[in-house]
Amino acid sequence: MALNETHDAGLQSWVASANTGKSDFPIQNLPFAVFRRKSNEQNGSESFRGGVAIGDQVLDMAAVHQLGTAKVLGGDVQAQVEAAAASQLNALMAMSPAQWSALRLALSRALRAGAAEEAALKACLVPQSEVEYTVPVQVGDYTDFYTSVHHATNVGKLFRPTNPLMENYKWVPIGYHGRASSIRISGVDFKRPNGQLKTPDADPVLKPCNRLDYELEMGIYAGAGNPWGDAIGIEDAENHIFGLCLLNDWSARDVQAWEYQPLGPFLSKNFATSISPWIVTLEALEPYRTAFTRPAEDPQPLPYLSSAANSQRGALDVQLSVAIQTEKMRAAGQAAEQITQTSYRHAYWTMAQLVAHHTVNGCDLQPGDLMGTGTLSGPTMAEAGALLEITEGGKKPLSLSNGESRTFLLDGDAVVFTGWCEKPGAARIGFGECRATVLPARQA
Amino acid sequence: MALNETHDAGLQSWVASANTGKSDFPIQNLPFAVFRRKSNEQNGSESFRGGVAIGDQVLDMAAVHQLGTAKVLGGDVQAQVEAAAASQLNALMAMSPAQWSALRLALSRALRAGAAEEAALKACLVPQSEVEYTVPVQVGDYTDFYTSVHHATNVGKLFRPTNPLMENYKWVPIGYHGRASSIRISGVDFKRPNGQLKTPDADPVLKPCNRLDYELEMGIYAGAGNPWGDAIGIEDAENHIFGLCLLNDWSARDVQAWEYQPLGPFLSKNFATSISPWIVTLEALEPYRTAFTRPAEDPQPLPYLSSAANSQRGALDVQLSVAIQTEKMRAAGQAAEQITQTSYRHAYWTMAQLVAHHTVNGCDLQPGDLMGTGTLSGPTMAEAGALLEITEGGKKPLSLSNGESRTFLLDGDAVVFTGWCEKPGAARIGFGECRATVLPARQA
Structure with missing residues (x-):
């Protein structure tokens, strides 16, 4: 593995909270979790699904998948997005470093300031303050x-x-x-x-x-x-x-x-x-x-x-x-x-x-x-x-x-x-x- | 738990090989496994499913389920048969001793010599010599x-x-x-x-x-x-x-x-x-x-x-x-x-x-x-x-x-x-x- 454009410290996201220099989740991070909106009368009890952190938001990967991966992240990462959208991330982990890397690059480009995908992806954001998490995989051992x-x-x-x-x-x-x-x-x-x-x-x-x-x-x-x-x-x-x-x-x-x-x-x-x-x-x-x-x-x-x-x-x-x-x-x-x-x-x-x-x-x-x-x-x-x-x-x-x-x-x-x-x-x-x-x- | 009619040492099965006195699997045993016919040109590669041993045969629980549990084992054990037919027996194990016991009783009665179910269940038998087995559950820990x-x-x-x-x-x-x-x-x-x-x-x-x-x-x-x-x-x-x-x-x-x-x-x-x-x-x-x-x-x-x-x-x-x-x-x-x-x-x-x-x-x-x-x-x-x-x-x-x-x-x-x-x-x-x-x- 080597440094590439996704590590560039100068990258900024169109999600402003990612650009403070103090966030755990700038555009250079892009970690994965499994989440849902906290249960309440309005949300009911949602299903858990995969998400990616960006600033104080979660990019809902199930929403991205539903929107059509090809449209917002390009055609090469459809399998990865489907795996990252699941309620357990084992299938994503079963993939190769090259596949993980391709997903990271696509996410990095789509979340960058000025990206054409901003309008579409904005609808896939959920504030972290409104979500709860679960163990993100089935831990076999x-x-x-x-x-x-x-x-x-x-x-x-x-x-x-x-x-x-x-x-x-x-x-x-x-x-x-x-x-x-x-x-x-x-x-x-x-x-x-x-x-x-x-x-x-x-x-x-x-x-x-x-x-x-x-x-x-x-x-x-x-x-x-x-x-x-x-x-x-x-x-x-x-x-x-x-x-x-x-x-x-x-x-x-x-x-x-x-x-x-x-x-x-x-x-x-x-x-x-x-x-x-x-x-x-x-x-x-x-x-x-x-x-x-x-x-x-x-x-x-x-x-x-x-x-x-x-x-x-x-x-x-x-x-x-x-x-x-x-x-x-x-x-x-x-x-x-x-x-x-x-x-x-x-x-x-x-x-x-x-x-x-x-x-x-x-x-x-x-x-x-x-x-x-x-x-x-x-x-x-x-x-x-x-x-x-x-x-x-x-x-x-x-x-x-x-x-x-x-x-x-x-x-x-x-x-x-x-x-x-x-x-x-x-x-x-x-x-x-x-x-x-x-x-x-x-x-x- | 107590002794009941299923333990009666005098019980005989219409599967003759169960009645030798030397079989590991007489009608008083009725253990569970997950099996399929050994892969070959004739069988292709079958799916694993649950079975019950009787003499030198396996009672194919998926076949029983397909035949219609109510017809051959009575109406009270449909959920158990479905769970026992699966490729992993975790759902069967999640049930109560009373449910397990009801399934055992139904199997015991249907496999007994003279049982009306003999004709139907015969079609659900597979010789043990023709099968292979797999780990019968998903072992969490x-x-x-x-x-x-x-x-x-x-x-x-x-x-x-x-x-x-x-x-x-x-x-x-x-x-x-x-x-x-x-x-x-x-x-x-x-x-x-x-x-x-x-x-x-x-x-x-x-x-x-x-x-x-x-x-x-x-x-x-x-x-x-x-x-x-x-x-x-x-x-x-x-x-x-x-x-x-x-x-x-x-x-x-x-x-x-x-x-x-x-x-x-x-x-x-x-x-x-x-x-x-x-x-x-x-x-x-x-x-x-x-x-x-x-x-x-x-x-x-x-x-x-x-x-x-x-x-x-x-x-x-x-x-x-x-x-x-x-x-x-x-x-x-x-x-x-x-x-x-x-x-x-x-x-x-x-x-x-x-x-x-x-x-x-x-x-x-x-x-x-x-x-x-x-x-x-x-x-x-x-x-x-x-x-x-x-x-x-x-x-x-x-x-x-x-x-x-x-x-x-x-x-x-x-x-x-x-x-x-x-x-x-x-x-x-x-x-x-x-x-x-x-x-x-x-x-x-």
Whole structure:
């Protein structure tokens, strides 16, 4: 993939709100989601369909399709528009990078200031303030990785102070399978889970989790899959990635500590995973590719995890922020308070390495499969991606500006992730937000 | 659920092959699968659709549906027949036990010797020898448990001789998420996986697995799911189970040993999982329910995992056999050689406990979700469900009658699981077989 006319930072849209320089969704972004108008008496209950963000609007791809793609976007992207208009975007993800790229180019040209298509496409816009979103694909399988060496070290220190990082970490992109059914879109709140809690001196009891945590992650959507039994080589791996979102891998730390040996996390993770609605394509992120480096003293990745392109541009510089809004803040009209800012570029394993590793044994990826990066903690504690790290396992409470403090999340706390790319000479590319609020536990 | 007229051991079918006393599929069984006639010039490539086994025949449910359900099975089961005729049985599984039971009763009556429906239904039979099967549902999520205390102890001994069983084992029904995409139906062979192998004194290398193993398991299909955030109580749990199959959780032991800390098995398991085509319903297994007992000195299950019914009849006495047919045996026309026989009744956790545990945190099960029991080793080594146990981690080769021996599986080895229930006064209920052959690894 390379920079092309769609990345030109000077491009302006006839949708004025896209041109502020501060929007997450300028014409250089063009991310995909599945949406509908919020249900009310006037709208009734609409069907979910695909849309593309532009400024503060959604371009309704089902409306574009109905209008006649050939008329407003040219004749070459009819299949893509049909797939992008669906209530689940798996068919769009099953396409090739060339097909995705053609759709992006057509959208970019039609949404540009002065485009002849303005009059027709204007009728296909819906204000983002009037819509609600849903999980944009059928997630066949959800895999969660562990790509931050800083997170792995911080967490390891709590359990093994003298030997925090396991021997396999720098060789194996560690991952495990997560639960697809409990993935929910940003804005859907969830109940604090019940689970077995064990203190050192007593038998376990079933209780509401009292060490509830977030994990700051990105989600990676698979594009076209691989035939079962084949592998995807690292040089080809990015052709099998459609795009990225923000992902919160909610975690019940007390449940996890008791259950996770020897087969890994289970009920401590599978009660809820939140994702942001907008999927930013890999092509939109092209200006923010950066070198993938690891300390010279570390082992070099095995050949199946190594390529020149991966070293030169395998990483992605996505800025990531975590903010918390407690119930008290909400009552006082106070916005969410930022507690962490970091970047995806600190990850120890790249997207391409995750895909190559996942399939090296012949495991078949399918379009729309979701891969979490694992908690994206940066090198300093101000960049830590989970309360477990920030509070050193609950020992050092985090102070908030309104006088409250937290070791782990309380009922009513909303956690808000945001993500964006920004640098001189390139357009800002935003991810929107991933937000959910902790509700009280079900009476067990 | 209780015994009813469909369980009467004296029932005979007008399909004579069901009445031999040795068939896996007498009229008291009536399991479901998804099948089609094997593709050839005469049949072309047919569509997959649901069927019910009777003797050596498949009752084609799509043909029944087309014939007019009301005419041949009565008017009360039209919705069930339509769901059972589909190419994926999720809609059937989403129904209630009362609906499943009504379909079973209608099928039992129509297939009985002397039934008026014989003439019409005869046209809906297809010989099993002429069909092929496919995975009978869309598996939304696949969970694998670890319910045999004998397996957990045998494996634990290899790693921790003095402390084989972890402290959580007798409290927590340990489980983890598996890969849904790589589940294949019996008869589909698979390539030996490549993966990172690590010896104590050298860096890891990418190589074909050389400690390839099977795991003898049963698969449990979820029926109706639970709303996200709610739990399924143990008293209600079996109402959310549709039926069972045989399941082989193929395992790359060398890959597993190097990768599994701290997040559990990943590439060592997700290259292939084999399942038997026929789903035996919980109702068909009713005569084989047995008491669920654990040693008096063991902790009692926590209240959410405990009920009187679960103690009295929570376990299932399904006989299970593992046989191996090497390439040499195949060339010599020798049948697969049995190396293990055990029973599911030895499991430490019951089906109902698995469902109650899985959902206690609000995790949502969906119809057609598949739960593996984990390797079902019995109390003696002759009942061990994996080569890892039988050969004590590869140290004591298993001798076969033709002079060959195995520590782990070689290319060309076929592994065949069979399962059946049998006792005086009840009809034999069989599961058919779950078989696959190891193919050479892909050139890495």
